[in-house]
Amino acid sequence: MAGxxxxxxxxxxxxxxxILIALLLAAVLLASAGPGSLQRTVIDALIKLxxxxxxxxxxxxxxxxxxxxxxxxxxxAYMSAWLTMxxxxxxxxxxxxxxxxxxxxxxxxxxxxxSATAAALVALVIGFPLMRLSGxxxxxxxxxxxxxxxxxxxxxxxxxxxxxxxxxxxxxxxxWVALVWASVAIIIAWAFQRSKAGLLxxxxxxxxxxxxxxxxxxxxxxLVAFVxxxxxxxxGGHAQAHFLGILTVNAFFLDITFVTIGMLVIGGMxxxxxxxxxxxxxxxLLDVLRRAESGVSLGVFDIPSLPxxxxxxxxxxxxxxxxxxxxxxxxxxxxxxxxxx
Amino acid sequence: xxxxxxxxxxxASVGGIYALMALGIGLIFGIVRLVNFAHGEFVMxxxxxxxxxxxxxTVAVIAATLIVVVVLALGVERIAFxxxxxxxxxxxxxxxFAVSYFIQHVVMMSYGGNTVGVDFMPKLSESIEFGGVSVPxxxxxxxxxxxxxxxxxxxxxxxxxxxxxxxAAAEDLRMARLLGVPTNLIIAxxxxxxxxxxxxxxxxxxxxxxxLTPRMGVQPALIGFVATVVGGMxxxxxxxxxxxxxxxxxxxxxIILPLELRDFRDAFLFxxxxxxxxxxPQGLIVVRAAxxxx
Numbered sequence: 039m040a041g042x043x044x045x046x047x048x049x050x051x052x053x054x055x056x057i058l059i060a061l062l063l064a065a066v067l068l069a070s071a072g073p074g075s076l077q078r079t080v081i082d083a084l085i086k087l088x089x090x091x092x093x094x095x096x097x098x099x100x101x102x103x104x105x106x107x108x109x110x111x112x113x114x115a116y117m118s119a120w121l122t123m124x125x126x127x128x129x130x131x132x133x134x135x136x137x138x139x140x141x142x143x144x145x146x147x148x149x150x151x152x153s154a155t156a157a158a159l160v161a162l163v164i165g166f167p168l169m170r171l172s173g174x175x176x177x178x179x180x181x182x183x184x185x186x187x188x189x190x191x192x193x194x195x196x197x198x199x200x201x202x203x204x205x206x207x208x209x210x211x212x213x214w215v216a217l218v219w220a221s222v223a224i225i226i227a228w229a230f231q232r233s234k235a236g237l238l239x240x241x242x243x244x245x246x247x248x249x250x251x252x253x254x255x256x257x258x259x260x261l262v263a264f265v266x267x268x269x270x271x272x273x274g275g276h277a278q279a280h281f282l283g284i285l286t287v288n289a290f291f292l293d294i295t296f297v298t299i300g301m302l303v304i305g306g307m308x309x310x311x312x313x314x315x316x317x318x319x320x321x322x323l324l325d326v327l328r329r330a331e332s333g334v335s336l337g338v339f340d341i342p343s344l345p346x347x348x349x350x351x352x353x354x355x356x357x358x359x360x361x362x363x364x365x366x367x368x369x370x371x372x373x374x375x376x377x378x379x
Numbered sequence: 380x381x382x383x384x385x386x387x388x389x390x391a392s393v394g395g396i397y398a399l400m401a402l403g404i405g406l407i408f409g410i411v412r413l414v415n416f417a418h419g420e421f422v423m424x425x426x427x428x429x430x431x432x433x434x435x436x437t438v439a440v441i442a443a444t445l446i447v448v449v450v451l452a453l454g455v456e457r458i459a460f461x462x463x464x465x466x467x468x469x470x471x472x473x474x475x476f477a478v479s480y481f482i483q484h485v486v487m488m489s490y491g492g493n494t495v496g497v498d499f500m501p502k503l504s505e506s507i508e509f510g511g512v513s514v515p516x517x518x519x520x521x522x523x524x525x526x527x528x529x530x531x532x533x534x535x536x537x538x539x540x541x542x543x544x545x546x547a548a549a550e551d552l553r554m555a556r557l558l559g560v561p562t563n564l565i566i567a568x569x570x571x572x573x574x575x576x577x578x579x580x581x582x583x584x585x586x587x588x589x590x591l592t593p594r595m596g597v598q599p600a601l602i603g604f605v606a607t608v609v610g611g612m613x614x615x616x617x618x619x620x621x622x623x624x625x626x627x628x629x630x631x632x633x634i635i636l637p638l639e640l641r642d643f644r645d646a647f648l649f650x651x652x653x654x655x656x657x658x659x660p661q662g663l664i665v666v667r668a669a670x671x672x673x
Contacts, residue, residue: 103472167657174414175612177472178604179656185601186646193642292597296480303473346488353481360474361462 054372055228058314059221062087065318066217077213083321084216085277087314089294090301091223092270094313096263097302099236101243102173104264105295106180107271109187110157112290114272115279116191116198118153119207122146122280127206134196146210150219150276157272158265165264169257173246176260184295192287203286211281219277223270227310230266235259293349297324300356306366311373316366323355324348384512386630392518394626395525396580398619400603401610402532403576405618408607409549410569411464413471416479417455419600420486421448421574425581426591427486430497437500445578452574455482456567464566479600487593495591503586521583528579529619532572536615545569549613609652611662620663625652 062084069080093107120128120135121144128140144152168179191198198204230236242249242256250256279285297320305316327348359366400418407415428447432440455478463474503517536542547555548565556562580599585591602625610621628651632644640647656662 097469101469103469105476164653167653167660170660171608171656172612172661174468174472175608175656175660175662178414178608179653181601182605182649182652185598186649189645190643292480292594296476299473299476307469344488345492346484349484350481350488353477353484356477357459357474357481360466360470360477364466364470 053374054310055224057373058224058311061314062217062220062224066213070213079321079325081211081213081216081281083317084213084220085211085274085281086298086301086321087220087317088216088223088274088277089271089298090305090313090317091220091227091310092267092272092274093298093302094307094310095227095230095270096267097307098309098313099231099239099243099263100173100260102260103177103299104180104267105177105299106182106184106187107267108290108295108298109184110161110268110271111275111278111294112187112191112287113157113160114153114275115285115290116275117156117272118146118149118276118279119204119285120197121149121152122208123206131199131204131206132197134194146208146280150273153276154269154272157275158269161265161268162261165261165268169260169264184291188287188291191290198285198287201287203284205284207279207283207285209280209283211277216277216281219273223273224310224314226266226270227313230263231310235262239263296349297352300352302366303356304359304366306368306370308365308370309368309372311371312366312368315368319367320352320355324352327351381511385514386634388512388514388518388522389633390623390627390630392521392525392626393629394623395521396583396599396622397602397606397626398622399525399528399576399580400599401606401618401622402529402615403573403580404600404603405607405610405613405615406569406573406576409613409615410545410552410566411460411471412468413460413463413475414604415573416472416475416600417482418573418577418603419596419598420479420482421452421577421596422581422584422599423486423591423593423596424448424451424482425578426497426585426595427490429499429582429585430495430591433497433499440499441582444582445575448578448581449571449574451482452570452577453567456570460570461563461566479596483593483596490591490593492593496589497585497591498589499582500586517583517586521587524579524583528576535572541565541568605649605652609655609662611664611666614662614664614666617662617664617666624663628652 065080066084069077089107089111092110093104096102096104096107120132120139121142123131123143125141125143128135132140164183168176168183171179192201194200231240238249238254239256239259241252242254242259246256275290301316301320302313303316304320305314306312331344331347400422403421404415404418407413407418425444425448428444429440432443435443459474459478463471466474500517503520504515506513506515507519534542536546544555544560545565545568547558547560548562552562555565584599588595603622606621606625607618608621609624610617610619625648628648629644632647633641636644636647
């Protein structure tokens with residue numbers, strides 16, 4: 039890494055996160071002047087962005103699809119709820135919570151890194167056997183992992199309130215908080231992608247056999263990516279928990295998995311810019327569809343309400359992108375300024 | 380002794396259904412390297428077909444369900460999977476996930492997301508006594524159907540021209556095509572068989588649980604996927620072995636787990652499967668075609 043050439047190339051690439059965060063800042067500034075429903079849509083999109091950036095960190099670098107990352111979202115969200123709710127509420131809702139946690143109440147900001155770390159630790163334990171599997175088996179394994187986490191959280195009433203929704207999580211995630219965490223997610227994802235581990239993984243993504251033959255420890259590097267991505271997604275869960283103040287276990291199951299993967303695929307799963315573009319495009323699309331779902335009156339015609347329409351359209355959009363433009367909207371490209379010669 | 384026999388019958392009937400799921404998934408994976416997430420939705424649509432036809436003679440309901448699901452499988456192959464053929468693994472995975480989600484929500488738009496009850500072949504839930512063991516007739520039916528289907532499929536793959544061509548396509552799709560195997564036809568045939576297996580699972584499953592939701596295919600499909608992974612991706616024998624293994628572990632866990640832990644049975648099930656994969660990351664039966672060629 040000696041000499042100035044690599045350093046200047048590194049700086050050149052640093053424009054990507056700067057531009058992406060500037061884009062989000064612009065969106066937040068616009069939304070902060072808009073109506074409450076728009077603000078909520080933007081906050082929701084920013085939280086999804088945290089999750090998609092984490093998902094991208096794993097999928098984009100390793101080339102292994104994960105259907106299970108929203109499990110880390112659930113882990114981060116519930117951990118954050120356990121740490122920040124008032125002890126009185128906790129005593130009623132969570133009979134199985136250890137005393138240390140049940141009697142304490144941490145500030146939301148302190149709970150954030152702890153919650154994300156909890157998700158990362160779970161990823162470390164589960165990822166150790168999982169990352170040894172071939173790519174496709176690992177994908178199925180992540181799906182099984184999600185099903186297990188949902189089953190455990192959904193049945194352990196003494197810890198999570200079980201199937202009923204959990205109310206009383208402090209509401210703290212506003213536009214600016216969501217922007218800060220989304221920026222953190224973008225910076226982590228970008229830094230990993232530019233790191234040695236990220237570059238080696240991208241090599242193994244393109245040609246696994248050649249990477250192994252060159253002495254790349256793919257198992258270990260995939261595990262590293264899995265753990266860091268779980269940290270980022272756990273952060274997204276934390277932000278989600280403090281956005282609505284309500285948690286339900288099933289909210290972390292198939293729908294959110296599908297939406298976040300759809301965002302990544304539509305934007306382009308090999309580029310960070312693609313991840314961000316995917317979140318923006320799909321969030322906008324879903325917002326329009328949700329309005330249409332509740333029934334629209336177009337002068338003479340009344341379109342009746344169609345629950346499920348937005349999911350059907352999203353699935354079709356995903357299939358079209360996969361057939362017509364398999365690398366997504368952005369392909370391998372990142373935003374940046376043209377290099378000076 | 381009777382308890383042991385009872386457990387064996389349970390394991391055989393549950394494992395048989397899981398094996399049929401795994402086989403339907405493994406058949407497609409073997410040939411086009413596609414993990415078909417929509418396989419669970421084939422089962423789900425089969426369930427709704429039973430609901431739609433409820434009241435008709437049982438034979439007619441079963442026949443119509445088989446036709447509906449086979450046509451659905453062929454349609455999905457033609458419309459969604461054929462354009463994706465030969466695409467990279469992640470594209471195929473996400474594509475089939477999208478198809479699965481699409482079918483779920485089309486059914487949700489038509490029938491709503493709530494649980495619907497359906498009373499199909501109620502006589503089969505009565506028990507039959509034999510050898511001091513009382514077994515629900517449905518379990519025996521499930522075992523007999525599984526055995527017949529497995530034997531039929533084995534005969535088809537080993538002794539008929541289409542079956543041999545199908546195995547050739549699974550071994551090396553491009554080579555098979557070069558040697559004159561009509562791959563489009565063979566792949567469509569594989570989807571038809573896969574749909575047939577899903578329809579049989581649907582009929583037995585609906586008679587067993589008696590309720591329908593648009594999400595009902597997810598759990599059996601997941602079990603089927605995991606069975607193919609544990610058995611060894613790309614091996615049909617492995618898929619069957621994996622299915623029976625998971626069925627056995629499920630029944631054993633149901634017996635040995637204390638009541639308060641029974642809600643977490645699936646967590647223990649998948650946990651034990653992870654342990655198996657820790658020892659054998661490639662699955663129980665490793666086929667040559669599954670290894671990456673250089």
